[in-house]
Amino acid sequence: MNILLVYAHPEPRSLTGALKDFAVQHLRGREHAVQVSDLYAMGWKAALDGADRLDRDPAARFDASLDSQYAYAHGTQSADIAAEQDKLRWADAVLFHFPLWWFSMPAIMKGWFERVYAYGFGYGVGEHSDKRWGDRYGEGMLAGKRAMLVVTTGGWTPHYGPRGINGPLGDLLFPIHHGMLFYPGFDVLPPFAVHRTGRMDDARYAETTAALAQRLDTLWTQAPIPFRRQNAGDYLIPELTLRPELAPGVVGYAAHLADDPA
Numbered sequence: 001m002n003i004l005l006v007y008a009h010p011e012p013r014s015l016t017g018a019l020k021d022f023a024v025q026h027l028r029g030r031e032h033a034v035q036v037s038d039l040y041a042m043g044w045k046a047a048l049d050g051a052d053r054l055d056r057d058p059a060a061r062f063d064a065s066l067d068s069q070y071a072y073a074h075g076t077q078s079a080d081i082a083a084e085q086d087k088l089r090w091a092d093a094v095l096f097h098f099p100l101w102w103f104s105m106p107a108i109m110k111g112w113f114e115r116v117y118a119y120g121f122g123y124g125v126g127e128h129s130d131k132r133w134g135d136r137y138g139e140g141m142l143a144g145k146r147a148m149l150v151v152t153t154g155g156w157t158p159h160y161g162p163r164g165i166n167g168p169l170g171d172l173l174f175p176i177h178h179g180m181l182f183y184p185g186f187d188v189l190p191p192f193a194v195h196r197t198g199r200m201d202d203a204r205y206a207e208t209t210a211a212l213a214q215r216l217d218t219l220w221t222q223a224p225i226p227f228r229r230q231n232a233g234d235y236l237i238p239e240l241t242l243r244p245e246l247a248p249g250v251v252g253y254a255a256h257l258a259d260d261p262a
Contacts, residue, residue, distance in 0.1 A: 001032050001033070001092040001093060001220070002033045002035075002091050002092045003032050003033065003034050003035075003091060003093050003094070003219075004034075004035050004036075004037065004087050004088065004091035004093075004094045004095070005020060005024060005036045005037070005094075006037045006094060006095070006096050006097070006109065006112060007020045007036060007037065007038050007039065007097040007098070008039045008040065008097070008098040008099075008106045008108050008109040009040065009099060009106070010040045012041075015197050015200055016097055016098065016099050016152045018205075019150060019152070019208070019209070019212060020036070020038075020097045022209050022212065023212065023216060024036060026212075026213050027216060030216075030217070035087055035090070035091070037084060037112070039108045039109060039112060042080075044080070044111065045115070046110070046111025046112075046114075047111060048111065048114040050062040051078065052067070052068070052071065052077060052081060053068070053070065053071035053076055054071070055076040056071075056076075065119050065124070066119075068118045068119040068120075069118070069119035069120055071118065072118040072120040072121055077118065078115075080115075081116055084116045088116070088141075088142060088145075093145060093146040093148070093220075094145065094146070094147045094148075095147075095149075095150055096147070096148070096150065098149075098150075098152075099151070099152045099153070103172050104172075117180075117184065122183075122184045123183070125140050125141060125184075126139065130237060131237060132231050133231070133238055133240060135231075136183050136184065136185075136230060137229060137230035138182060138227065138228075138229030138230060138231070138232070139185050139231060140184040140185035141184055142184045142185040143184075144187075145187070146186065146187045146188075146219060146220070147181045147186040147188050147189065148188075148189040148191065148192065148215070148219065149173065149176065149177070149191040149192070149193075150191070150192045150194075150212070151169075151173070151192070151193045151194070152193075152194045153194070153195050153196075154195075154196065154197050154198055155196070156195055156196050157195045160172070160193075170253075171253055174253045177191075177225060178227055178253070182225075182227045187224040188224050188225045188227065189219070189222050189225070190222070190225060192211070194208055226258040227257060227258070228242070228257070228258050234258075242256070
């Protein structure tokens with residue numbers, strides 16, 4: 001299988017970096033083809049701006065969506081954007097390795113999504129009508145591919161539990177899982193999370209890498225998070241609200257999980 005790792009940490013000797021290196025070695029040892037986008041090492045430009053369209057008139061008003069749409073359709077995107085899109089087309093699965101900083105991914109990785117998910121590639125795809133609202137949330141350019149987050153946190157596991165002060169980890173990651181991965185079509189696997197990173201010794205590291213190896217070996221058989229598909233009948237269109245008879249009384253993120261994953 002073809003596997004892309006998108007990695008964001010400024011220190012190669014970090015725990016996040018070590019887990020990325022372990023994953024690459026393990027996957028290649030299983031004869032998978034692996035590419036790595038090391039965003040800090042690449043000097044990735046995080047900010048989406050007018051320079052991302054190479055033929056843009058600098059005197060013209062910048063429109064993030066329309067300029068992105070034109071550049072993608074006419075082959076005038078910045079070369080770094082086009083290269084990452086090619087990697088996504090190539091990949092069967094994508095792993096995102098990053099530390100949880102201020103309850104989300106590092107800014108450089110957020111910028112990767114903002115720039116690589118061009119209009120016509122990551123969004124703005126498919127028919128928009130009173131029957132469909134685009135190919136998204138389970139459909140889209142990345143449908144049929146799998147994605148998994150490998151996340152490191154300094155907090156303890158219970159800090160991110162159902163009653164933890166930081167909020168449940170699944171809730172914190174919902175905008176990434178549902179909005180940035182499921183939206184363009186990925187089957188999104190439950191995250192691999194490593195907590196209390198400041199208390200990592202050799203024995204615990206060995207346990208952690210063994211657990212990560214198991215997740216990597218079952219990338220193709222793990223059940224994805226059972227998000228509801230937008231165009232499969234669960235949502236009213238064009239309102240895009242969950243049908244009232246589904247998950248009655250449930251609001252927020254939990255409403256978008258299917259009652260029966262099967």
